[in-house]
Amino acid sequence: MDKNKFMRSVRLKESACQGCINCIKHCPTQAIRVHNGKAHIIDKFCIDCGRCIQSCPHHAKIAVYDPLSVINNFKYTVALPAPSLYAQYNNLTNVDIVLNALLRLGFDDVYEVSAAAELVSEASREYIKEHRDEAPFISSACPSVIRLIRVKFPSLISRLLPIKAPVEVAAEIARARAMEKTGLKPEEIGIIFISPCPSKVSYAKSPLGIEKSSIDNVVAIKDIYPLLLPHMRHDESQLSHLSHSGRIGIGWSSAGGESAGLFSDNYLAADGIVNILRVLEELEDEKLHGLIFVELNACDGGCVGGTLTVENAYIAATKTKRLVKYQPVSKNHLADNPELKNVYWADDVEYEPVFRLGSTFKESLKMMNDVESLTARFPGLDCGSCGAPTCQTLAEDIVRGDATPNDCIYVLRANIADLSRKIEDLTVNRKGKDSLTEEESQLLDSYIRTLTADLASFGVPSRSGKGDTE
Ligand code: SF4
C-alpha cells in the first residue's frame, strides 16, 4: 500500500441524508459538498475528525469499523482497550473489572493501551531531552491532527514527535507476547483495538511513520460498552490481576494527560478541532514561545470525546481522575519491554498538497487570481446554498472544474434576469418571433436554451421536460 495513501472511516449513509447542509459548516477542512440533495465527502480533504458525525441532525454521517465477530477469524485474540474505555463506566474503582469482563466476553488475553502509553511517555521525555533545541514538539498520538498538519501545515511536520502512537506500541508488544505464550504464527493471532474514534480505525489501515500496523481489527467502544456490562464483577475475589497501568497511562485518555507524562510545565494542551486549528496557526506564525511540547487532540476533551464513545467527554474526564487517584505514577518502563524493537517512526511523514490549486507554482498563482475574481462576483454571505461551505470554496471548486458560477443562486438569479430581459427585448419589444431576422431568431433560440438550462440547474423543469425552445 502507498504509505501516503489515506483511508477514511467517516462515510455518508446516503438514504438518511436530507441535504440540509448542516455538516458543510462544521467540517474543519471544508471537505463536504452537498449536490442534488445529498452530501458528498471529498476523500483527500477529509481528516477523519468525526465532527460531521456529531453535527448531522439526521445521523447520516457514520463511522465504519469492524464488528466484534472478527474475533472468530483468529485462533487467539488479544484485546487492546483504549484508556477511554474505562471512563465510560460509572463507579469503576478498579480497571481489572473491565479487563476481566473482556476475557469473559471472548478475548483470550488483554493488553492495555495505557501501559504502552507509559512507554511512549518515557520515550518522549528522552527524545525531548536530547533534542531540546528543536522544541516545541507536537504530539503525534492523534491521527486526525497528523493528517491536518500533513495537508495544511507543512512547515510543522518536522515538529511532530517521531514516536509511535501508544496503540501501535501496544499492538507490537501484545503480538510478540502472544506468540511467545502460544507458539502460534503471527497471522493466527488477532490484535483487536477497542477504539474511541474513527481516525484510529483509519490509522490501523494506513498507519503513519511506519509501513504496516500491527493492529488487525478495530472495534468501537460504543459497541463493546453494553456487551461488557453483564460480565463486570465488582467483587475483588472474582478478579484476576490483569492491569499494569499507572496514573500516567490511564490519564492519556483526557486532554492534558499526555503532557502530564512529560513531567514539565512548559507545555500547551489543546482539544477540539477549532482550538487546534488556532494553535497550529499560531505555531506556524511562531507566536508561541517557551514551550517544549504541544499536545493536540482533535476531539473535545481528548480521546474521551471521540465519536465512538458513549459518555459525555467532561464527565468521562472526571471519572478518569477519580479512577487514577490512588494509582502509582507509572508502572511501565522501556527497559522491561524487550519485545518492543523500536519505539520511533521508521518512515518520514510527508506533506500532501491536496489543497494546492495548480500543479506548478505559476499555475497555482494564476488559479488563485481566478479564485479571487470569482469570489468577488459572489455575495460573500457564505450561505451554503450552492452546496459549498463558503463563497471562496465555491470559487475554488469552479477553478478546479468541479462547479460552475451558476451553482450560486445569486449569480444564477442575475443570469436569469439578464436573459429574460434580452428575450423580452427580442420578442415583446419587436412584436413577436415572426418579425425577427434569421440572425435574431437564432439568438433568441440560444437565449431560451440557456435560460432553460439555467432554470433546470435551479430545479425548474422545462414544459416538455426536454429543454424545448418553443
Ligand atoms: S448534516 Fe450533512 S449529512 Fe447530515 S443530513 Fe444534512 S447534508 Fe446530509
Ligand code: SF4
Ligand atoms: S470527518 Fe471531519 S474532515 Fe472528514 S468530512 Fe467529517 S467533519 Fe470533515
